[in-house]
Amino acid sequence: MNVLARSWPSVAFRVITRRSCNCNAARFSTSSYIRKQEPIQVNGISYPRDDYTNVTPTILSKVARQLHLQPSHPIGILRSLIEAHFATFEAINTLSPIVTVHQNFDELGFAPDHPGRSLTDSYYLNRQHMLRTHTSAHEVEVFKKGTERWLLTADVYRRDEIDASHYPVFHQMEGAHVVPRSEALATFEASNAILEKKLSNANIVIMDDTKVGASNPYQDCHDPLLAEAATRNLKNSLNSLVLELFGGIANRAGAGEPLQVRWIEAFFPFTSPSYEVEVMFEGKWLELLGCGVVKQATMDRSSVPDKMGWAFGLGLERIAMVLFGIPDIRLFWSTDPRFTQQFKAGQITSFKPYSKNPPCYQDISFWLPESSSGFAQFHENDFCEIVRDVAGDLAEETALVDTFVHPKTGRKSLCYRINYRSMDRNVTTKEARDYTQQIEEAAKAKMGLEIR
Ligand code: FA5
Ligand code: MG
Secondary structure: OOHHHOOOOOOOOOOOOOOOOOOOHHHHHOOOOOOOOOOEEEOOEEEOOOOOOOOOHHHHOOOOOOHHHOOOOHHHHHHHHHHHHOOOOEEEOOOOOEEEHHHHOHHHOOOOOOHHHOOOOOOEOOOOEEEOOOHHHHHHHHHHOOOOEEEEEEEEEOOOOOEOOEOOEEEEEEEEEEEEHHHHHHHHHHHHHHHHHHHHOOOEEEEEOOOOEOOEOOOOOOOHHHHHHHHHHHHHHHHHHHHHHHHHHHHHHHOOOOEEEEEEEOOEOOEEEEEEEEEEEOOEEEEEEEEEEEOHHHHHHOOOOOEEEEEEEEEHHHHHHHHHOOOOHHHHHOOOHHHHOOOOOOOOOOOOOOOOOOOEEEEEEEEOOOHHHOOOOOOHHHHHHHHHHHHHHHEEEEEEEEEEEOOOOOOEEEEEEEEEOOOOOOOOHHHHHHHHHHHHHHHHHHHOOEEO
16 A cells, blocks of 8 residues: 555655646546536536646535534534633634635645645645645634634545545644734733643643754744743643543543643644644554644734734544544444434434444456556556545445566556445445446546556
């Protein structure tokens, strides 16, 4: 499996070996997906297609679902819980997922060749408009309105591989607290005093070996005393959120075992210093969020140059899977009443599996196109997109199981195993075979793969 294709480990740490958007990527993934030339309509607005268009009808069909606004859906329940925790923060929940490329990347200081911009990683309506890949895309517009404490929850879209914890649509919550600089030290230290008292009495172990230094500095424009207070307030605020969300579970599972939280240095183009937070759950570290002190450039672009403070972005599915015991990310999208009726507003309850339908495997082997064929270089995300378009949520996992290089010709062949399984019913072998055939046809036509 191509490890580079696994999610977005962090918007900035991703290894830069993927095609960037200014190369031949455009030739493949765009017009070949949606051939019709009519503009794309979303929420009553029309977006003309161009050589960047790579959104698919399957993806666009998710825009209307708004899981985070459903009060008794796990994503909606979790949103409300976090909003209640940050009670003085303004909740913003209905911004359109379509943003400009400028908002999603440029405004936040992403380099022109950042791999997240590529057509294999992001969904574009056209060269100007895209489906947001993170809620940070709205930072400037919210700060511009003068809002100082806010939580923004929304659906975000990333092209990705297929397995139990990756889905091309998920939900993030962005939170921020900024203050006029003249009041910042007093505001953050007052909050720190309350939070530090609460945390010192809690059954929580916070591991934090992070250092501020050349690789993760305070910003030159900030008085180090103030930057330290803001950074500590960010850490106290998020540790207290993690305690609220996971404290109960840790105690339930481990008879008084302390909750373990770990802080790691990170890099985001729009914060400094920057961190990621992980929580120990069932013996593994689970990444919950990215965060940091907002860069002055963002404050300047938002026309509030005299303010400073912090921001975070957390993934709601990851947290909901743990809190509700939901084993597969596709379940969040199920409309089966056996799923939807299990949950109640305001309550965290354990998911009760209602069906154990067996998986049905099919293998697809193909030769990669030769470089002279006119097709772009093979990318796993392009293949996964075809699988999703044909089989929808029945595609549980797509995994590379074999690679072969012909000893004489040097041609390369790959074998992918597609695992079909429904959350709600049995998938027949005939149905799986039909899907596989359709995937093969589409892969031939759109990617130039030669089926073996
Ligand atoms: C970001 O998206 C940054 N915008 C976060 C941020 C906000 C940093 C504000 C600084 C200030 P990242 O790509 O790491 O960072 O994603 C943030 C969180 O979203 C992750 O920690 C994870 O919880 C969740 N997440 C990321 N990718 C996926 C995925 N494929 N499936 C489910 N959740 C995901
Ligand atoms: Mg990350």
